[in-house]
Amino acid sequence: MTAVTDPMSIPAARPQRKTPKGTFDLIFRNASFASALFVLILLAGIMLSMIIGGWPAFKAFGLGFITGSQWDTQADVYGAWPAIAGTLTTAFIALLIGVPLSLGIAVYLTQLAPPWFKQPVSTAIELLAAVPSIIYGMWGLFVFVPLFAAYVQVPLSNIVEGMPIVGTILYSRSPSGLGILTAGIILAFMIIPFIASIVRDMLDQIPSVLRESAYGIGATTWEVVRHVLVPQAGVSIIGAIMLGLGRALGETMAVTFVVGNANRLSGSIMDPGSTIASRIANEFNEALGLQMNALIGLGCILFFVTFVVLVIARILVARVKTF
């Protein structure tokens, strides 16, 4: 027994921390513990109130609340599937466009850009990240949407009309410029500055000796990026992408402006749709009774979807680490 507590018996490689003795040490320890605990309590509190608030809706519709595609305030029938599908589709489109662009920006800025070009672009990215989402929404509605309708939707619809599969996915019955794809593109614009600036910082952190030795053995820039930088920063890149995905899933105002706000499913990404966040933003003010419960239930689902996404991110990060 005494041997264990004897400090001399502990291997030198694992020095033991001194047990806190002073009053300040104790206060410090407890205060930081309380801060950490606060996060858990807060999370549990939000989750619990969402479940309680949404419970009448979950109880009334069961699994149908998630799989149902009817959202009828008149008959008090609520199914969240169109909103869930819209949330996932717009976020997926945003990642599809945003991730390659962000990585391109980050790699160019850290590896290839001449100094006179690097600084203005870096500042521009930070400015873009600071633009409030409602500005993206207004810009999207008033500037992007009309151009998108005139130069993309109308010509594209004329080409693909009647084609199998492609004709379903890309044809728009009324080419208004608003729709799932538009929302995805605007979301991509919104998450690019986030992902790009984080990845840029990460790439800058990589010790230059690594790069230099790779160049020293005759690697090209592409080979250095592919075999040295990306594996080194892999975990951070996935982290940055997940942060962007989180924003894309929960973004409300900008999406509400451009998604077209239709509570129905469509096979075409050119057609209007809705996301969980936009549905809540639209209906919350006037909601009463079961509709209110259904909206809180939607919030609960969004919470859950985000949680699942984070878990997947953790698993991915763990895998990358073992390389």
Place this chain on the structure above:
Amino acid sequence: MRKLLILAAATIGLSGVAQAADITGAGATFPFPIYSKWAEAYKKETGIGLNYQSIGSGGGIRQIKAKTVAFGATDAPLKGEDLTKDGLIQFPTVMGGVVPAINIAGVEARQLKLTGPLIAEIYMGTVKKWNDPKIVALNPGLKLPDANITPVYRSDGSGTTFVFTDYLSKVSADWKSKVGTNTSVQWAVGIGGKGNEGVSASVKQVANSIGYVEYAYAKQNKLSYALIQNADGQFPDPDDKSFQAAAANADWNAAPGFGISLNNQKGAEAWPITAATFLLVHAKPEKPEEVGAALKFVDWAFKNGDKLALDLEYVPLPATVKDQVRASWKGVTDPAGKPIF
């Protein structure tokens, strides 16, 4: 500097006084501009301010039930049983009209004629193109394009949607059974815009679209709009005269709390989609002096606010209706059972 100090002191003093006597209200967004205008003039005259939060009709109903405000405001009137259940008194304050805004190249305001059932079919997706034979038959001589119609609706829950869908339910049995009347409904086709502004912006931008907005918004945004056939088969111009005609022909006592629909009223002059906006107060308020102040404000607005309302494209209530509203306030009593107003 001294002047500035005095001004600052005066401002602080004034706001202190006003805050003590402020009337609180919350609800519908549609009457917000006129309520603010009335409140501004009323404060100048009496020093009593109005703190009105335009959080939507549903929110107004929630807040008055929770007794956090002196009055709640709603565009969709409550039913009689709901009023009794919560001990509420309901009355109209001002009216407005809804017009179908359109964006068709080469078609000016008031050129296109539509009927209620046709609008219902457009919004249900059964009439798909502007050159549909049914529309052409109504508009001989008007050049209509061979283009898909994009219906635009309010994506947020809204009293305007309630009024519009109530009208369509009255004129189309199909609409009534398949879609119904509510502050938000299941739209079969089209795109949603948030708020009157969202619908106006969408109609302006999307070619060959049709949307429904408050007349004031259509006018302010210079939107082109169509005429609608009324119950007498006429196509009146939407303006304060035709909105008032609808109100004059209505039987306001047909529903408790004046909660009647002004849609599709008889009369050659009557605009078919017209609606009043309502206030709700508790019949036995816990703070009678607050509700009394609110009723005094409305009474003042009835006497002095008509011109301000007309300036903003709202329509004042007919004098007879105002009197009926005042009479209904006899039902608002303090704990001793004495009428407050």
